[in-house]
Amino acid sequence: MSAPMVCVPGQRLCREEDKLKAGRGTYTRNSFIYSSLAGPLITTKNEDGMTLVEVVRNAEENVVPSVDALVTAKVTNVNPRFCKCAIIRVGKTTLKDSFRGMIRKEDVRATEKDKVEMYKCFRPGDIVIARVISLGDSQSYLLTTAENELGVVIATSEAGASLVPVSWNKMRCPKTLTEEYRKVAKVQPQYIVYSDT
Incomplete structure (x- = not known):
């Protein structure tokens, strides 16, 4: 069923x-x-x-993403124009059922929007903090990461290790020391939620 x-x-x-x-x-x-x-x-x-x-x-279950809300989303699909996400958290509330979200190329960062390469910003499986811009088409929320505090917060390297941020656009694998491109979030202390998972 x-x-x-x-x-x-x-x-x-x-x-x-x-x-x-x-x-x-x-x-x-x-x-x-x-x-x-x-x-x-x-x-x-x-x-x-x-x-x-x-x-x-x-x-x-009555929490719905609203315009300007901070959300936590998991990247599910990336192409040259946008990436698709599953919104799993609104503010500090974990959702039982995820909502669909989308980050368009022009909403990734505030400057040099024409130089954004989506594959250098997000990969499937990345956990992203984003802000809701609007309810887009086909029930997919439009999200933005065009603030320093927004972007990838958790990512896994090709070797299976958790990537460590080294700059605003790179993360490093602690196992292989290989650097991978991401749109890295400069996480503020109030956004950090400690968990046992």
Whole structure:
């Protein structure tokens, strides 16, 4: 059984029909049903045979990335124009279900934007601190790392070791001493969360 689709507020879910109606956590506009909450989408049948489209939310699952929020994301895919991420944390709150995020080439750093090479900034598996710019297309949040405090905070070298930052654009493998390019975050003490993992 596949996991239910997770919705964000304002997301269009489906067309309202004779046997398909908006239930809890949804609303209707122009004959379409939209989500009014962040949470998993469920459908239930009532005693009249109607199918209700509902979005439910548990009390601890109501954190949604908002514009200007700091998020922690894991890079999943990198190409020359942008990289895709899974947002796993909003502020200090770890999410049960990740949201999709995207860092475009022009949002990587504040200066020399035309010289940015995505493969020298991020690699799949990197953990990044970024800021939400806006809700982009197809439910993917647009993120930026164009501040000194934002960028890669955790990365693994090709030898499997945790990379150590040596400058704003390089990290070094402690095993092989090979340097790899990254858009390195200058982490401020208030952003550090100590964990046992």
